[in-house]
Amino acid sequence: MTMTSPAKVPELALPARTPHRAPKRASRFKPGAGKQLQGGPFAYIALAVVGIGSLLPLYWTLVAASHTQDEVLASTPPFLPGGRLMHNLDAAWTQAHLGKAIVNSFIVSSCITVATLFFCTLAGYAFAKMRFRGRGALMTGVIATLTIPPQLSVVPLFMLMSDLGWSGSLESVIFPTLVSAFGVFFMRQYLSEALPYELIEAAKIDGANNFRVVLSIVLPVARPAMMVLGMLTFVQAWNDFFWPYLALNQQNPTLQVALGQLSASYTPDQSIVMAGALISTLPLLVVFVIFGKRIVGGIMSGAVKG
Amino acid sequence: MATSTPTRDAHTPPPRGSQRKPVNAHRQMWRSRIWRFDDKASPYAYIAPFFLVFGAFGLYPLIYTGWIALHRVEMTGLDRMEWVGWANFDRILHDAEFWTAVSNTFLIGVMSTVPQLLVALGLAHLLNYKLRASTFWRTIILTPYATSVASAALVFALVFRADGGLLNWVLHFVGLGDTNWANGHWTSKIAISVIVIWRWTGYNTLIYLAAMQAVPTDLYEAASLDGASRWQQFRKVTIPSLRPTILFTIVISTIGSMQLFGEPLLLEGGTLGAIGGNEHQYETLSVYLYNYGWNLGHLGPAAAVAWAMLALLLIIAAVNWLFGRFVRKSAV
Numbered sequence: 019m020t021m022t023s024p025a026k027v028p029e030l031a032l033p034a035r036t037p038h039r040a041p042k043r044a045s046r047f048k049p050g051a052g053k054q055l056q057g058g059p060f061a062y063i064a065l066a067v068v069g070i071g072s073l074l075p076l077y078w079t080l081v082a083a084s085h086t087q088d089e090v091l092a093s094t095p096p097f098l099p100g101g102r103l104m105h106n107l108d109a110a111w112t113q114a115h116l117g118k119a120i121v122n123s124f125i126v127s128s129c130i131t132v133a134t135l136f137f138c139t140l141a142g143y144a145f146a147k148m149r150f151r152g153r154g155a156l157m158t159g160v161i162a163t164l165t166i167p168p169q170l171s172v173v174p175l176f177m178l179m180s181d182l183g184w185s186g187s188l189e190s191v192i193f194p195t196l197v198s199a200f201g202v203f204f205m206r207q208y209l210s211e212a213l214p215y216e217l218i219e220a221a222k223i224d225g226a227n228n229f230r231v232v233l234s235i236v237l238p239v240a241r242p243a244m245m246v247l248g249m250l251t252f253v254q255a256w257n258d259f260f261w262p263y264l265a266l267n268q269q270n271p272t273l274q275v276a277l278g279q280l281s282a283s284y285t286p287d288q289s290i291v292m293a294g295a296l297i298s299t300l301p302l303l304v305v306f307v308i309f310g311k312r313i314v315g316g317i318m319s320g321a322v323k324g
Numbered sequence: 325m326a327t328s329t330p331t332r333d334a335h336t337p338p339p340r341g342s343q344r345k346p347v348n349a350h351r352q353m354w355r356s357r358i359w360r361f362d363d364k365a366s367p368y369a370y371i372a373p374f375f376l377v378f379g380a381f382g383l384y385p386l387i388y389t390g391w392i393a394l395h396r397v398e399m400t401g402l403d404r405m406e407w408v409g410w411a412n413f414d415r416i417l418h419d420a421e422f423w424t425a426v427s428n429t430f431l432i433g434v435m436s437t438v439p440q441l442l443v444a445l446g447l448a449h450l451l452n453y454k455l456r457a458s459t460f461w462r463t464i465i466l467t468p469y470a471t472s473v474a475s476a477a478l479v480f481a482l483v484f485r486a487d488g489g490l491l492n493w494v495l496h497f498v499g500l501g502d503t504n505w506a507n508g509h510w511t512s513k514i515a516i517s518v519i520v521i522w523r524w525t526g527y528n529t530l531i532y533l534a535a536m537q538a539v540p541t542d543l544y545e546a547a548s549l550d551g552a553s554r555w556q557q558f559r560k561v562t563i564p565s566l567r568p569t570i571l572f573t574i575v576i577s578t579i580g581s582m583q584l585f586g587e588p589l590l591l592e593g594g595t596l597g598a599i600g601g602n603e604h605q606y607e608t609l610s611v612y613l614y615n616y617g618w619n620l621g622h623l624g625p626a627a628a629v630a631w632a633m634l635a636l637l638l639i640i641a642a643v644n645w646l647f648g649r650f651v652r653k654s655a656v
Binding site: 055056057058061062064065068069071072073075076078079082090091092093094095137138140141143144145148149150153156159160163165166167168169170171172173174175176177178180193194196197199202227228229232253256257259260263264273274277278281282283284286288291292295296298299302303305306310311313314317318319 | 359362363364366367368370371373374375377378381382384385386388389392397402443446447450451453454455459461462463464465466467468469470471472473474475476478479480481482483485487488490493522525526527530531533534575579582583585586589590593594597609610613614617618623626627630631633634637641
């Protein structure tokens with residue numbers, strides 16, 4: 019840090035500043051910290067069973083999506099993927115307008131993710147490192163909003179969207195989710211440990227105003243946490259079902275809504291429904307395979323309550 | 325949560341490169357005023373977006389729900405509101421289907437939360453051992469979290485199908501065939517609970533694991549010096565250290581189970597899904613609300629259901645609080 023020449027800023031004269039909080043342990047969750055007991059074969063067997071249970075439904079989605087419905091529902095169901103995958107994907111694509119739904123899902127999830135990252139980092143920084151009146155109470159308010167289920171406000175929300183002229187359009191799904199209490203909490207936790215006061219003060223001494231500090235100090239420091247929060251937010255926005263299902267219609271659905279409508283149609287073909295499910299899950303599975311480690315770490319670090 | 329911060333003086337006049345150029349006093353005053361304003365207003369500006377969005381799309385609708393619940397509003401004419409007083413509440417409270425939905429929500433909530441959290445606790449304990457490829461196991465267990473309610477519900481609908489369902493095929497080998505899962509009162513609730521458990525166990529496992537890794541190892545060393553077995557260590561050290569986390573997951577899961585919507589809606593799909601089965605055997609409060617508001621088009625009663633859910637949440641919170649107090653007292 020810039021401890022170089024304190025003589026250059028004599029007029030600063032900080033009045034009896036209390037010493038900085040002792041730096042917390044950098045990471046409380048170092049895997050393998052301390053003495054860990056070695057896992058025996060039982061642990062591996064149990065984990066393997068649970069792991070298979072976790073993956074089996076996904077595998078079954080693939081199997082069902084690659085056969086005809088009759089084969090899937092036969093008295094002896096198939097266990098290996100068949101050759102009808104392309105045909106079923108194609109059918110799902112045209113029957114449920116999945117092309118448009120995918121584009122919609124990408125628009126919605128990206129907008130929500132970008133906005134959430136920006137607003138939550140700002141708010142998290144303010145709660146972590148700035149002093150202002152009512153901070154504790156406001157943070158309690160943020161956390162309290164976590165406990166309010168969306169069900170409680172959908173009826174007026176629907177009417178509000180109709181008043182705003184957003185009925186059935188993507189705005190009605192994007193705007194209510196632009197911020198997230200979890201995100202504010204998550205960024206606050208991260209920044210209060212990862213961002214030293216010295217860094218902020220150094221920037222201020224160099225003449226940066228508050229927003230400048232955010233741009234050139236806070237955002238770079240927050241980047242790892244923003245990556246994690248971004249992925250969590252994207253997954254959540256992509257998978258959201260309740261409000262989009264009420265707010266959007268058949269002409270302009272997100273993937274999940276299209277999927278719900280596909281299955282709600284008169285006697286749906288199960289293989290085609292499964293092909294739709296595969297299309298809606300595949301992008302996230304790819305994200306998971308690539309970033310799984312980071313998402314796991316993010317959930318673990320965001321989960322801890324003081 | 326730690327809310328104390330070092331007292332950093334917000335009014336510290338910022339240092340400027342004023343030694344080089346003499347700045348006149350007037351300008352300097354202005355600058356420090358702007359600076360002070362920046363310091364005062366910035367935190368509020370940074371948290372404002374959260375509160376504005378939440379106020380507009382969360383808090384305002386939440387309160388307005390109460391007003392709508394006292395009116396007749398139809399989906400066909402959203403701008404016409406007609407005062408009816410308590411009629412909507414009267415209507416749902418005298419509806420047997422509403423009480424079925426309440427008890428279903430409660431039962432499915434218990435049936436999905438309890439096993440889920442117990443399994444998560446056990447799994448977290450296993451993952452807390454030193455394992456090969458521990459990240460791999462964690463990722464695998466979290467994978468269901470990446471699937472949506474919709475796709476999970478649809479796959480399990482296929483697994484739980486009465487004819488041609490995967491589960492019934494498996495059960496045939498044990499000599500237990502042809503359960504009509506969605507039709508039965510208990511079996512349909514089991515089916516829905518399984519979907520919930522499948523999707524959320526991994527998530528809760530990681531939360532517990534994080535908390536377990538924060539438990540100081542010397543506690544275990546002390547316990548083992550005192551001759552405590554593994555099981556005793558788990559019970560006497562791990563579980564008490566995890567108590568706040570466990571309480572947190574219980575609260576989150578309870579709120580989550582109040583919201584169950586996609587799972588029951590899509591278990592059978594179509595018109596049966598919208599009413600939660602032919603005898604409403606798996607209709608949850610969310611489905612009931614959806615059915616009243618979006619299927620039948622009566623938004624007034626739907627808003628009344630929302631308030632009933634709020635009341636239920638408050639009751640659960642009170643029970644939780646009392647329970648927590650009881651546990652703390654009996655622990656002393």
